[in-house]
Amino acid sequence: MRVTLPISELKPGMFVDSVHKQRADTGVKIKSRGMVRDSNIIDKLSAEGVLELNIDFDLSEIAIPEKYQVEEKKDRNKPETTKLDARERRRRAGMAGEKQQQPRRAKKKAQESTEPTSLEREFELASQAFELHNRKIQILYGDVTSGLKADVGLINQISKEIVESVLRNSNAMAILTRLQDRDGYNWRHMINCAILISVFGKYLGLSQSLIQQLAMGAMLHDVGHARLPQGIVNKQDKLTDIEYKAVKKHVVHSLGLVKGEQGITPMIMDMIINHHERIDGTGYPRGLKGLQISKAARMMAIVDVYDAMTSERPYQQGEEPVHALRYLLTNRDKFDPVLVQRFIKCLGVHPVGSIVKLTNERLALVLAGNKHAPTAPHVRIFYNTKHMHHITAKELDLSSPDHDIKVIASIRPLDYQINLSRLLKDHLLA
Incomplete structure (x- = not known):
């Protein structure tokens, strides 16, 4: 506007x-x-x-x-068809033919609305969309690796669906970013970053149009990796100086893939160019400092590093979220310290989808954060660590004065032979 x-x-x-x-x-x-x-x-x-x-x-x-x-607000009430160009209308018409797992009208109404919904209701929609998005982006990544152009229209549509889900309920999509796929990092990183920056943008009170641009910029920020030798991208050992110089060229490749495409705004371009810049001037490609780096690029830098550190890769075991947040917090010379503090308050010390060990010898799934007490989230207890078995689920607000139960630490699901994907379905799907 x-x-x-x-x-x-x-x-x-x-x-x-x-x-x-x-x-x-x-x-x-x-x-x-x-x-x-x-x-x-x-x-x-x-x-x-x-x-x-x-x-x-x-x-x-x-x-x-x-x-x-x-x-x-008056402009928003205009018929949607007047706001779409011919290419977008044709693409939407084509997508309408995709097979739906729920009644079309009900699902379309739920997806297009941004009215708040319950975690369970939104998780059902989000989990289906998340898997579909991953398959589409995996194919797109393969196409770009083969030398084809990136389908920016597809990226735009997926970004919109992610933003709409986040606006209805921030926690549903955010929980799904905790699912790990060691071999699918390259395309899951695109989606995870879009989800996380949408959640962050909502927390900061940004408009839907700005959050949409942030999500699309996050989806595209590393797309140039697909044009690099994949042996370098997935190399398990430390990169040589020559290999590192090659990796830094992904910024140029990303720009080449999106420049001139419909829907690519200056903000999206800025995020692609500057997400590796650091406020102390040690980043690349131009060594910008401080406020020379836009707020969108500073947000993208935080989200990019957080997801990269917490994700499983062929050559890396993901860190627990608390360690990644601590890294961002202690490197205040590189990452905007004010935005980092707000990002931690947004996600919580133990983000949704994490499994935590409690002082009462129980494991619990984090369902929601607590803005006033980041270390005391709302959880669902499900496992007895003393007797090593699942128990009847019980929800608990760890910030409540009615008990003295606290989080001891975050744990990896596999430490207790827990399949996180199955656990989420058992507890969040009706």
């Missing part, structure tokens, strides 16, 4: 599409387009006589001011 506003209301994080009005006595017509990174840019525009600007909030990093939101 584009809004015309006075220079006095311009804020860092807004994307200037064009100058709407300028003082006549300035002599030179100012043409400016781009993200406002700091107040110095605002002062410069004001000094050059700019009075009003056209702001594109679909590309901005902050939400539309409340007084302008009435127009946005």
Whole structure:
């Protein structure tokens, strides 16, 4: 959505599409387009006589001011068909023919709505969608590895479905990121990052259009890996200097695969280019520092490293989430410390889908975080560690003053011969 506003209301994080009005006595017509990174840019525009600007909030990093939101709500009520281009309408029409596992009308209504739903109800939809998304992205990754272009339309559609699910219930999709597939890391990383950054964006209160761009940027941030020699991508030993230089070229490959494609916004391009930049200037490809790196790219850096550290790979056993969060927290010179703190509050010290050991000799599945007590989530107890057997499930809020039960540690499911996928289905599917 584009809004015309006075220079006095311009804020860092807004994307200037064009100058709407300028003082006549300035002599030179100012043409400016781009993200406002700091107040110095605002002062410069004001000094050059700019009075009003056209702001594109679909590309901005902050939400539309409340007084302008009435127009946005009216726009949302327009028929959906008027907002779609011919290519998108054809693609949606084609997808309508896919085989549905539930009655079409009921499932379509549930997927298109962003009204809040229960964890159990959303998990049923999310788990089916998650498997379908993984199969499609695996095929896409293989196509790109073979030299074909990336299907950006498919990426866009999957991103939208992920965002809609997250907006209905943040925990359902987030739980699925805890499922591990050692041989499918390359494409699961794309989906996991899209889910995690959508959850993070929702927590930060960003608009749906911004979260959609974040999700699509996350899906595409590493797609260039498919164009690298796969022997390097999956190498178990430490990379040589030459191999590391080759890996860093995935940024250029990613750009080449998406540049000029429909639906690729400046924010998405920025995330692809800059997700390996670090605030101390040690990142690549340009060695940007501090606020030279956009908020979207700083968010992407956090999510990218978190999922990479916690995922199983052919050459790596995944870290427990608490260790990855601690790494991000202690490297405050590389990752935005404010965003890291908010990311930890968003996920919780023990993210949903984790299995934790409690002080009462029980194992529990984390179902929801606790914003006010990140170390005391809402859990479902299911296993007796003393007698080594499953027990009748019982839900418990670990932040409640009615008991003194606490988390001792996160555990790996295989340490107790637990199949996490089966456990989730048993406890979250009716």
